[in-house]
Amino acid sequence: MIKIIMRILKIADELSQRLKLSYLFSFLDAIFSMFSLGALFLFLSNWERQGQYTSRLLFQVIRLLVFGIVGKAISQYLVYRLQSTAGYEVVAKERMNVGDHLKRVSMGYFYEHDLGDITASVTSDLNFMEQYSMHMMDKIVTGFLATVTISFFVVTFNWKIGLIFIAGVAISMMVYHKLQIQSVIASKKEQAAQRDAIAATLEYIQGISVVKSFHMHEKHLDGMEQIFTKSEQASSEPIKVFTPLYGVYSMIFRTAACLIVLSASYLVLGNDMDYASFAVIVCAAFTIFTPLETLGQLTQLIRRMDESLNRVEELKTAKEIDQDGKKIELSKFDITFENVEFSYDEKTPLIQNVSFQIPEHTMTAIVGPSGGGKTTITRLLARFWDVQKGSIRIGGRDVRDFTSESLLSYISMVFQNVYLFQDTIENNIKFGNPDATREEVIKAAKKACCHEFILELSNGYDTMIGEAGSTLSGGERQRISIARAILKDAPIVLLDEATASVDPENEVEIQRAIDALVKDKTLIVIAHRISTIKNANQIIVINEGKVAQCGKHKELLKEKGVYQTYWNIRKKADNWHV
Numbered sequence: 001m002i003k004i005i006m007r008i009l010k011i012a013d014e015l016s017q018r019l020k021l022s023y024l025f026s027f028l029d030a031i032f033s034m035f036s037l038g039a040l041f042l043f044l045s046n047w048e049r050q051g052q053y054t055s056r057l058l059f060q061v062i063r064l065l066v067f068g069i070v071g072k073a074i075s076q077y078l079v080y081r082l083q084s085t086a087g088y089e090v091v092a093k094e095r096m097n098v099g100d101h102l103k104r105v106s107m108g109y110f111y112e113h114d115l116g117d118i119t120a121s122v123t124s125d126l127n128f129m130e131q132y133s134m135h136m137m138d139k140i141v142t143g144f145l146a147t148v149t150i151s152f153f154v155v156t157f158n159w160k161i162g163l164i165f166i167a168g169v170a171i172s173m174m175v176y177h178k179l180q181i182q183s184v185i186a187s188k189k190e191q192a193a194q195r196d197a198i199a200a201t202l203e204y205i206q207g208i209s210v211v212k213s214f215h216m217h218e219k220h221l222d223g224m225e226q227i228f229t230k231s232e233q234a235s236s237e238p239i240k241v242f243t244p245l246y247g248v249y250s251m252i253f254r255t256a257a258c259l260i261v262l263s264a265s266y267l268v269l270g271n272d273m274d275y276a277s278f279a280v281i282v283c284a285a286f287t288i289f290t291p292l293e294t295l296g297q298l299t300q301l302i303r304r305m306d307e308s309l310n311r312v313e314e315l316k317t318a319k320e321i322d323q324d325g326k327k328i329e330l331s332k333f334d335i336t337f338e339n340v341e342f343s344y345d346e347k348t349p350l351i352q353n354v355s356f357q358i359p360e361h362t363m364t365a366i367v368g369p370s371g372g373g374k375t376t377i378t379r380l381l382a383r384f385w386d387v388q389k390g391s392i393r394i395g396g397r398d399v400r401d402f403t404s405e406s407l408l409s410y411i412s413m414v415f416q417n418v419y420l421f422q423d424t425i426e427n428n429i430k431f432g433n434p435d436a437t438r439e440e441v442i443k444a445a446k447k448a449c450c451h452e453f454i455l456e457l458s459n460g461y462d463t464m465i466g467e468a469g470s471t472l473s474g475g476e477r478q479r480i481s482i483a484r485a486i487l488k489d490a491p492i493v494l495l496d497e498a499t500a501s502v503d504p505e506n507e508v509e510i511q512r513a514i515d516a517l518v519k520d521k522t523l524i525v526i527a528h529r530i531s532t533i534k535n536a537n538q539i540i541v542i543n544e545g546k547v548a549q550c551g552k553h554k555e556l557l558k559e560k561g562v563y564q565t566y567w568n569i570r571k572k573a574d575n576w577h578v
């Protein structure tokens with residue numbers, strides 16, 4: 001319990017002082033609630049002693065009551081003021097921290113971890129923290145502090161009654177421990193089911209076009225239904241377990257309160273207690289356990305919070321790929337692969353002993369059969385993963401010496417699957433260079449052959465693109481991504497040439513856009529087109545993760561090998577990869 005409070009305070013960082021202050025006022029609020037009992041005791045005990053009440057006594061009692069009411073109102077106001085926006089502020093900061101951290105994590109992390117898990121952590125877990133973390137914490141702190149304080153007062157007031165109170169607290173703590181264990185198990189199950197539901201929903205939406213084209217709605221929905229039923233069962237399970245246990249927990253307080261009243265009656269009848277004390281004890285018996293009861297009601301939320309904190313923590317501690325990286329200024333952009341070895345699972349080698357050199361301002365075509373490792377080689381250069389053996393150098397510096405940000409500032413990437421954000425066309429183009437002016441954006445768009453079709457859109461450059469660029473054609477999306485890369489103006493360009501899915505008119509436009517992009521750059525292209533391959537300064541043939549051949553088109557054609565075989569097939573059939 002204390003651990004969870006410390007964790008929240010740690011996340012709150014500079015807001016933690018504000019939160020601690022709010023806990024103090026929350027505690028004072030609980031104390032001010034007891035002033036009315038103090039006033040009652042003062043009044044009755046004086047009356048009992050003197051047989052009448054004086055105006056001085058009345059004034060003292062009223063003063064105590066007013067003091068309690070005003071103190072309570074001020075404390076509650078301050079708790080509200082100190083906490084009201086804290087949850088949003090803390091979680092907004094936490095979201096930025098998680099986002100910033102994920103930027104530095106290797107791409108492998110996203111392949112190895114379930115997308116549903118990651119999405120659940122940055123959405124539902126953080127939303128949960130936003131809504132409950134602050135308001136819950138003060139109740140926990142108050143629950144503990146108020147119980148300790150009340151114990152002290154009750155024992156000082158009457159030690160026999162104090163013993164019954166402490167016994168009630170001790171027995172309730174045993175049940176509370178059980179409540180906690182059950183809540184941990186239930187909240188783990190509940191959150192796992194929720195993660196599955198999120199993953200299934202994401203998969204359904206992402207694969208909706210495939211589902212539709214194969215008329216698989218029924219089957220797919222069946223699978224979703226099963227997952228959602230499991231999630232519903234997992235969500236209702238905690239209630240089934242929690243409700244009877246909480247009933248027992250509550251009953252302990254009622255029983256203890258009855259015992260307190262009975263004992264007080266016994267004491268007062270035996271003249272061991274005055275009437276004033278008896279009246280106060282009867283009034284207090286059913287309220288002194290309230291902080292602990294509230295704590296019990298919060299158990300499930302507390303455990304769920306703990307789980308949410310664990311998962312967000314897991315994201316934040318995912319190993320950064322560039323922990324020791326530096327911002328490095330480069331003046332040369334030649335690329336060297338030296339005895340590079342790599343495998344995705346660190347077991348079965350995929351890239352084996354790959355060495356080649358790419359002089360700056362040249363075009364290198366990477367060709368080879370599908371699955372040979374061409375894309376992996378470009379990913380290693382951009383340091384989406386680190387090589388397991390050997391090294392990759394740009395301008396003589398190992399890519400592992402850079403921070404991801406610094407390295408990627410030198411590289412533009414145009415992939416086959418273009419991702420456009422749900423934002424305006426202008427902002428999508430500006431993504432690689434956020435400070436660019438509208439004029440610079442238009443200049444890049446013109447070079448990438450997008451200006452005309454952008455002007456035809458309803459709001460021109462201010463038109464919002466649908467999620468993942470769904471309102472544009474494949475060719476248009478590709479050209480926007482090239483405009484983005486032109487605006488970034490990085491000295492190295494990695495291009496995965498994709499011409500299969502676009503019509504001839506778009507293909508010509510894309511080619512013009514690419515020509516504008518790669519002027520004076522060091523270009524590595526995963527090439528599919530005959531013209532690109534023929535025009536390359538050098539061709540690297542990758543087969544089964546190794547460099548099979550390296551040279552110029554004419555030289556390679558003369559050699560007997562993979563290139564010659566593929567070239568001949570390429571000429572016969574237009575739809576295979578060289």
Ligand SMILES: Nc1ncnc2c1ncn2[C@@H]1O[C@H](COP(=O)(O)OP(=O)(O)OP(=O)(O)O)[C@@H](O)[C@H]1O
Pocket residue numbers: 111344345350368369370371372373374375376377577
């Ligand atoms: N993230 C990943 N995790 C595990 N294996 C992967 C991952 N990405 C690719 N692979 C595997 O690595 C091998 C090489 O893939 P890669 O995409 O580099 O080949 P490629 O030559 O670019 O293929 P293509 O021409 O079909 O795009 C393939 O067997 C592929 O299944």
